[in-house]
Amino acid sequence: MRLEKCWFCSSTIYPGHGIQFVRNDAKIFRFCRSKCHKNFKMKRNPRKVKWTKAYRRLHGKDMTQDSTFEFERKRNRPERYDRNLSENTLKAIKKIDKIRGTRDTDHIRRRMKGKKAKELREAHKELEQNINLVKAPVVLREDPSLTLPIKVKVSQTQAEPNLMEE
Amino acid sequence: MRTVLKVVDNSGAKKVMCIQAVKGKKGARLGDTIVASVKEAYPNGKVKKGKVVHGVVVRAAMQRGRCDGSEVKFDDNAVVLVDKQGQPIGTRVFGPVPHELRKKKHVKILSLAKHIA
Numbered sequence: 001m002r003l004e005k006c007w008f009c010s011s012t013i014y015p016g017h018g019i020q021f022v023r024n025d026a027k028i029f030r031f032c033r034s035k036c037h038k039n040f041k042m043k044r045n046p047r048k049v050k051w052t053k054a055y056r057r058l059h060g061k062d063m064t065q066d067s068t069f070e071f072e073r074k075r076n077r078p079e080r081y082d083r084n085l086s087e088n089t090l091k092a093i094k095k096i097d098k099i100r101g102t103r104d105t106d107h108i109r110r111r112m113k114g115k116k117a118k119e120l121r122e123a124h125k126e127l128e129q130n131i132n133l134v135k136a137p138v139v140l141r142e143d144p145s146l147t148l149p150i151k152v153k154v155s156q157t158q159a160e161p162n163l164m165e166e
Numbered sequence: 167m168r169t170v171l172k173v174v175d176n177s178g179a180k181k182v183m184c185i186q187a188v189k190g191k192k193g194a195r196l197g198d199t200i201v202a203s204v205k206e207a208y209p210n211g212k213v214k215k216g217k218v219v220h221g222v223v224v225r226a227a228m229q230r231g232r233c234d235g236s237e238v239k240f241d242d243n244a245v246v247l248v249d250k251q252g253q254p255i256g257t258r259v260f261g262p263v264p265h266e267l268r269k270k271k272h273v274k275i276l277s278l279a280k281h282i283a
Contacts, residue, residue: 001234013236015234015235015236016234016235016236017235017236018236018237019229019236019237019238019239020236020237020238020239020283021238021239021240021241022225022238022239022240022241022262022264022283023240023241024225024240024241024242024261024262026261026262026280026281026283028283
């Protein structure tokens with residue numbers, strides 16, 4: 001039994017699922033479900049279809065290079081059955097999957113990180129510029145508590161002598 | 167019946183039309199033997215046009231279920247001509263063949279094939 005990868009979306013194909021298409025040049029295409037199979041028949045390029053792993057890896061959305069991928073390389077030599085080896089492999093698979101999962105989420109979090117500061121800046125700017133959409137400028141002038149606090153730059157020389165005195 | 171299949175060995179025929187599935191009322195699928203009539207042939211082949219031959223279906227566009235639950239399908243419908251005993255008439259087979267043939271005891275065709283899907 002071997003867990004294959006879908007040619008289109010790169011998800012694992014478990015036994016009993018999917019269709020294998022053998023082309024006349026003997027290249028085998030495996031699909032996990034009819035969605036991928038139909039996209040293939042439409043001659044879509046998986047590198048251009050946004051929800052596939054191929055697209056995500058190509059555009060840097062998911063991590064591409066990691067040592068955990070080395071464990072999943074296809075080995076064509078069958079291993080002689082060894083009970084200890086099997087047990088250790090099963091334990092290792094779980095651990096490696098967990099590590100890969102955490103590294104994946106880290107990668108995505110790192111990718112999204114710069115956004116919060118940017119969103120704050122944009123919100124600030126929008127409040128400054130477009131507050132008139134919410135309240136009329138007449139009202140703002142009369143009641144200054146509705147505007148944003150104005151930042152006053154305190155010069156450094158004033159702060160230092162105070163510290164020295166203390 | 168009436169399905170035109172491509173011949174993928176060097177027996178001399180090019181296109182063959184199915185007349186009857188040898189076994190089964192529901193028709194032949196991947197790996198089954200059929201009785202066929204040669205519709206197109208190379209001029210200097212072992213098999214001439216109009217001859218009635220037996221053939222083994224080695225590629226079918228209709229998917230066939232495998233024991234592990236997966237399904238295989240090929241790009242076209244192809245046949246390898248055999249004699250009544252099941253030995254191939256030609257000496258070469260082109261293109262991929264399925265390993266359903268092993269269960270049907272068409273070992274000679276498997277050994278002649280370049281790729282086994």
